[in-house]
Amino acid sequence: MSPARRATPDDAGELVRLRTIMLDSMAGKPNPDTGWQPAAVDTLRAKLADPSGDLTAFVADRPDGGGLASCVVGTIEYRLGGPGNPQGVSGYVFSVATDPDMRRRGLSRACMEALLDWFLERGVRKIDLRASPSGLPLYASLGFVRTPDPAMRLTW
DSSP: OOSEEEOOGGGHHHHHHHHHHHHHHHHTSOOSOOTTHHHHHHHHHHHHTOTTSSEEEEEEEOTTSSSEEEEEEEEEEEOOOBTTBTTOEEEEEEEEEEOGGGOSSSHHHHHHHHHHHHHHHTTOOOEEEOOOTTTHHHHHHTTOOOOSOOOOOOOO
16 A cells, blocks of 8 residues: 555645755755745645645655655646647646655655556646756656756746
């Protein structure tokens, strides 16, 4: 049996805690700005309350019962279709995070596999993510490949 389960609204706080760990790890240091966290918890509670919605998360509980050990969040996005994706439906994976003391136990893999199954059940055949260097081996083993398109962003 997989250690992954679908997240519920009650997991929102722990999902944000794990996202904070992920973001701090990617930045190389803790970010003192935590003002975003209450809004993120509220958004997750609302989105996770709708089982037919376009955003979900899969989590693995800590064996000691002290919250979550690992998580992954995914969403379905809609765009105009094109070659290779006529319906224009895409999945996006984000917030893949595991508590440092729970790493190397297959928890992120179990959560990712559950999320990929969720995408397949919903007819999503194109899935994107941004990989950190430490995440590359996991994603490659699941079949993800690098794309030639460079990412760009505008922040107002």
